[in-house]
Amino acid sequence: NVMGIRAERMTRMATIEIKMLGGFEIRVNGKPVLAQLAQSRKATALVQYLVLRRGERVSHKVLTDTLWAGERSTNPDMALRAILHRFRLMIAAEGLEEMKDCIVTSRGYYQWNPHLDCSVDVFEVNDLSELARKESDAEKRSRIYEQIVNLYDGRLLPQSASEPWVESVSVRLHGQYRTAILNLLELCKKGRIEEVMFFYNPEELFQGYPDDAEVESWFALAKKVKAALDGAGILMSINPWTTTVHVSRGRKFTEKQRMFQPMVGETGTVSPITACPFDPHWQEWLASFFARIAKEISPTAIWVEDDWRLHNHEPSMKYGGCFCPLHLARFEQETGIRTDREQLLKNILAPGEPHPWRKPWLKVCRDSLLEPARRLYEKVHAANPQVRLGLMSSGPDVHSVEGRDWNLLKEALSPDAPLPVRPHLPPYTEVYALDVSPAVSRQTVSEYDCPIEIYPELENSPRCGKYSKSGTFSVFECYHSALFGSSGITINHYDMMGNGFSLDYDFPEYLAGAKSVLDALTALKLSDRDSEGVQVLYSPGIAEHVRTSSGGSMAALVNGSIGWSGVFYKLGVSHGLTKEISGAGIRAVSNQTLRAYPDEEIRRLLSGKLILDAPSAEILLERGFGSMAGIKSAEWRTLDGDGYAYEEIVGGKESLY
Numbered sequence: 001n002v003m004g005i006r007a008e009r010m011t012r013m014a015t016i017e018i019k020m021l022g023g024f025e026i027r028v029n030g031k032p033v034l035a036q037l038a039q040s041r042k043a044t045a046l047v048q049y050l051v052l053r054r055g056e057r058v059s060h061k062v063l064t065d066t067l068w069a070g071e072r073s074t075n076p077d078m079a080l081r082a083i084l085h086r087f088r089l090m091i092a093a094e095g096l097e098e099m100k101d102c103i104v105t106s107r108g109y110y111q112w113n114p115h116l117d118c119s120v121d122v123f124e125v126n127d128l129s130e131l132a133r134k135e136s137d138a139e140k141r142s143r144i145y146e147q148i149v150n151l152y153d154g155r156l157l158p159q160s161a162s163e164p165w166v167e168s169v170s171v172r173l174h175g176q177y178r179t180a181i182l183n184l185l186e187l188c189k190k191g192r193i194e195e196v197m198f199f200y201n202p203e204e205l206f207q208g209y210p211d212d213a214e215v216e217s218w219f220a221l222a223k224k225v226k227a228a229l230d231g232a233g234i235l236m237s238i239n240p241w242t243t244t245v246h247v248s249r250g251r252k253f254t255e256k257q258r259m260f261q262p263m264v265g266e267t268g269t270v271s272p273i274t275a276c277p278f279d280p281h282w283q284e285w286l287a288s289f290f291a292r293i294a295k296e297i298s299p300t301a302i303w304v305e306d307d308w309r310l311h312n313h314e315p316s317m318k319y320g321g322c323f324c325p326l327h328l329a330r331f332e333q334e335t336g337i338r339t340d341r342e343q344l345l346k347n348i349l350a351p352g353e354p355h356p357w358r359k360p361w362l363k364v365c366r367d368s369l370l371e372p373a374r375r376l377y378e379k380v381h382a383a384n385p386q387v388r389l390g391l392m393s394s395g396p397d398v399h400s401v402e403g404r405d406w407n408l409l410k411e412a413l414s415p416d417a418p419l420p421v422r423p424h425l426p427p428y429t430e431v432y433a434l435d436v437s438p439a440v441s442r443q444t445v446s447e448y449d450c451p452i453e454i455y456p457e458l459e460n461s462p463r464c465g466k467y468s469k470s471g472t473f474s475v476f477e478c479y480h481s482a483l484f485g486s487s488g489i490t491i492n493h494y495d496m497m498g499n500g501f502s503l504d505y506d507f508p509e510y511l512a513g514a515k516s517v518l519d520a521l522t523a524l525k526l527s528d529r530d531s532e533g534v535q536v537l538y539s540p541g542i543a544e545h546v547r548t549s550s551g552g553s554m555a556a557l558v559n560g561s562i563g564w565s566g567v568f569y570k571l572g573v574s575h576g577l578t579k580e581i582s583g584a585g586i587r588a589v590s591n592q593t594l595r596a597y598p599d600e601e602i603r604r605l606l607s608g609k610l611i612l613d614a615p616s617a618e619i620l621l622e623r624g625f626g627s628m629a630g631i632k633s634a635e636w637r638t639l640d641g642d643g644y645a646y647e648e649i650v651g652g653k654e655s656l657y
Contacts, residue, residue: 015028015029015098015116015117015118016028016098016099016102016116016117016118016119017030017118017119017120018051018118018119018120018121019121019153020048020051020052020120020121020122020156020157021121021122021125021151021152021153021154021155021156021173022152022153022154022155022158022220023153023154023157023158023159024044024048024157024159026047026099028096028098028099029098033094033096033099034090034091034094034096036090036093037087037090040083040086040087042067042079042083043083043086043087043090045067045160045163046063046067046080046083046084046087047087047103048157048160048166049063049066049067049165050103050110050111050112051112051120052122052165052166052169053111053112054112054114054120054123055111055112055113055114056111057106057109057110057111058109058110058111059108059109059110060077060080060108060109060110063080063110064076064077064079064080066165067080069164084103084105084110087103088103098116098117099116101113101116102116102118121151121153122156122169122173124151125148125151125152125173125176125177126173126176128144128147128148128151129148129176129179129180131144132144132145132148132179132180138505139505141183142183142184142187142505145179145180145181145183145184146180146184148176148177148180149177149180149181149184149221149224149225150221152173152177152180152224153217153220153221153224154220154224155170155174156169156170156173156174157170181225181228184228185228185229185232185234187508188229188232188234188508189232190508190509190512191507191508191509191511191512192508192511192512192515193234193508193511194234194235194488195234195235195236195237195300195488196225196229196234196235196236196237197236197237197238197239197303197490198222198225198226198236198237198238198239198299199239199241199496200215200218200222200238200239200240200241201240201241201242202239202241202496203241203496204249204496205496206241206242206249206251207251208245208251208252208253208254208257208273209242209245209253209254209257209273209285210289211254211256215289219292219296219297222236222238222297223296223297226297226298226299235300236299236300237299237300237301237302237303237390238293238297238299238301238302238303239302239303239305240289240290240293240302240303240305241305242305242307243286243304243305243307243308244263244274244275244277244282244307244308244309244313245271245273245274245275245307245313246305246307246312246313247274247313247314248271248272248273248274248314251272251273252272252273253272253273257285259281260275260276260279260281260282260285261275261276261278261279261281261282261324261325261326262274262275262276262324263275263276263310263313263317263320263321263322263324264276264317264321264322264323264324264327264341265313265314265316265317265318265319265320265321265322265323266317266318266319266320266321266323266341266345266553266554267316267317267318268323268341269314269316269317271313271314271317271321274313274314274321276321276322276324276326276327276368277310277322277368277369277371277372278322278324278326278327278330278368278371278372279326282372283371283372283375284375286372286375286376287372287375287376287378287379287380288379290302290376290379290380290389291379291380291382291383291384292383293387294380294383294384294387295383295384298384298386298387299387300387300388301387301388301389301390301420302380302387302388302389302390303389303390303391303392303420303422304373304376304389304390304391304392304413305392306392306393306394306422306424308369308373308391308392308393309369309394309398309399309402310322310365310368310369310402311394311398311401311402311554311555312394312398318553318554318555319401319553319554319555320554322365322368323341323344323345327364327365327368328340328341328344330364330367330368331344331360331361331364334360334363334364335357335360337357344357344361345551345554346551348361349548349551349552349553349554349556349557350548350551351547351548351549351550351551352547353547354544354545354546354547358544359544361403362401362402362403362541362543362544363403364403365401365402365403366402366403366404366405366408369402369404369409370405370408370409370412373409373412373413374412376389376413377389377412377413377414377415388414388417388419388420389413389414389419389420390413390419390420390421390422390455391409391410391413391419391420391421391422392421392422392423392424392457393421393422393423393424393444394424395424395440395443395444396440396443396444396447396538396540396561397443397538397542397543397558397559397560397561397562398558400540400541400542400543400557400558400559401543401554401555401557401558403541403543403544404540405540406444406447406448406540407447407448407449407450410448410450410452411450418450418451418452418453419448419450419452419453420452420453420455420487421444421445421448421452421453421454421455422455422456422457422490423440423441423444423445423454423456423457424440424441424444424456424457424459425438425440425441425456425457425458425459425477425480425481425489426440426459427459428459428460428461428468429460429461429468429469430468430469430470430473433473433476434569434570435566435570436476436477436480436569437565437566437569438456438477438480438481438484439536439562439565439566439569439577440562441454441456441481441484442484442528442565442576442577443538443561443562443565443577445484445485445528446528446529446576446577446578446579447540447579453487453488454481454484454485454486454487454488455486455487455488455489455490456481456486456489456490457490457492458474458477458478458481458489458490458491458492458493459492460474460491460492460493462495466504466506466507469493471504471506471507471509471510471511472510474491474493474507474510475510475511475513475514477489478491478511478514478518479514479517479518479521482518482521482522482526483521483526484526484528484531485525485526485527485528486522487522488522491511493507528576528577529576531574531575531576531577532574532576532585533568533573533574533575533576533585533586534564534568534573534574534575534576534585534586534587534588534611535575535576535577535578535580535583535585535586535587535588536561536562536564536565536568536575536576536577536578536587536588536589536590537561537578537579537580537581537587537588537589537593537605538559538561538562538577538578538579538593539561539579539593539596539597540579541596542559542561542592542593542595542596543557543558543559544596545592545595545596546558546559546592546595547592547595559591559592559593560590560591561590561591561593562577562590563590563591563613564588564589564590564611564613565577568588575588581597581601581604581605582604584608585608585609586608586609586610586611587605587608587609587610587611588610588611588612589605589610589611589612589613589616590613590615590616591613591615591616592615592619593616594616594619594620594623595619599623602620602623602625603625603628606620606625606628606629610629612629614634614636617629617631617634618634621633621634
């Protein structure tokens with residue numbers, strides 16, 4: 001997300017809007033009108049010619065010579081008057097009072113009424129180009145060029161492109177568009193940026209699941225930007241902002257989409273727009289949308305957003321879902337047990353030894369995201385085998401609560417090639433450097449037992465460029481990523497509102513300054529699997545084994561397995577992350593990780609060197625391994641103060657809190 005480009009326009013809507021770039025359309029108060037005009041080639045040409053003259057008075061003879069150039073007509077004068085009369089009848093038939101006087105005639109002259117509240121995309125491009133030419137401030141000029149790119153939906157009046165009165169204007173407009181595109185490409189080159197990620201329907205601009213008509217302008221924009229980027233040797237990937245939908249933002253299913261089964265949260269809340277991933281109608285819609293992107297735009301990759309999950313959709317759903325009828329039916333199919341949401345949650349979150357229902361429920365959750373992933377791949381691959389799918393993700397311990405198997409998901413999305421993965425790389429806002437740990441990204445990478453391409457998502461929120469993170473801090477995070485074997489990095493530095501580089505125009509210089517070192521590090525082909533030092537142990541399926549102290553929420557199954565990594569970063573202790581018990585060296589475990597392993601593996605672990613936290617020590621005592629760890633007893637105490645003291649046992653004597 002190095003360059004934000006948007007298809008939506010934020011300008012005030014004129015009463016009459018005329019689109020002439022990439023096609024011809026007249027809108028009044030936002031609605032298309034005068035569809036009948038397309039049935040009369042001469043009437044259409046009359047309107048187009050007068051509009052292009054921008055309020056200039058045109059003589060009767062110039063009009064007839066232009067519209068009937070090279071054609072035989074017994075009486076072009078009479079034909080012109082008849083065409084104008086027919087056009088006015090069309091306006092009257094549709095009751096378009098706003099357009100009643102759009103063509104003014106006077107003493108043998110014709111004129112498009114310059115006093116109408118009317119906007120024409122051609123003139124907007126012209127005016128913006130002149131504004132950019134006069135603007136000395138590079139940042140402001142860049143923003144103007146972005147507006148030109150947004151407006152330019154294609155060549156002027158393509159159906160009439162061969163007409164001399166169209167051709168000359170078209171050449172000039174296309175030159176203005178090329179100037180705008182080249183300016184934006186210059187910024188990419190300045191930052192030595194190799195790929196631009198093109199977002200659709202993102203964040204505050206989210207409009208819900210789009211229908212085919214709604215995406216036409218976006219597809220047109222994506223195609224022309226792709227062509228420009230191709231010419232500059234810069235790749236383009238596509239990131240549709242929604243799959244299941246992050247959060248509703250007040251949006252609801254449209255009438256056509258009410259066939260989608262909505263997600264049901266653990267609270268019983270029914271989402272107004274987030275779909276259950278088991279729903280076949282939603283699966284077909286999403287796969288077809290992705291396939292159309294692959295076929296028509298042909299990006300290097302289409303990214304599956306990190307809303308490919310069951311958790312964190314609506315605040316009122318708490319942890320999330322899905323406990324809809326489709327999920328409950330699948331649980332019954334899996335176990336032969338018919339139940340409801342309340343009883344299911346009561347059992348899978350019951351305190352003590354995990355209830356037998358938890359394991360099959362996690363499998364149901366896993367399948368609900370694997371099945372649509374396979375459908376996505378099938379449709380996209382059939383539409384364009386050259387387009388790859390990529391996966392963005394949240395923290396592995398959270399995904400464990402929905403039963404995620406990372407290797408199965410890789411096989412679903414990319415069975416024949418390495419999967420591009422985009423793991424979460426916090427923090428969202430610049431903090432003290434010692435508090436920064438890429439542990440979540442490293443854990444995500446270590447989940448895969450198969451070839452992948454790693455492009456961590458350098459997070460930034462509220463995505464205000466240097467107001468959230470400095471260029472220096474972002475480059476520091478880039479180095480972090482290169483050191484654990486990343487193939488590249490995706491940088492979520494700019495906002496999702498289409499302001500592009502304007503909030504941090506100097507950021508590309510920071511990227512360019514670091515690029516040679518980053519490329520050199522990448523060329524070393526580092527792998528985090530080769531990391532030396534302490535190995536922080538985690539279990540991919542930990543949510544199956546976590547014990548809760550009370551019912552409550554599915555969030556209670558999130559383990560927090562890699563806390564030691566943050567500690568080791570601060571202390572300068574070399575370390576890696578592993579899901580393997582065996583192996584030389586020191587292991588470090590935290591929280592309830594040990595519950596995932598049987599007794600024989602715990603013995604093997606204790607036969608080596610092990611760093612424990614207090615919850616891990618408690619589990620060892622509970623399972624009868626205290627003596628192997630040198631622990632006789634333990635109890636939880638509350639510290640009556642706001643600081644800790646270093647404790648050392650000397651001569652069998654110790655202090656107590």
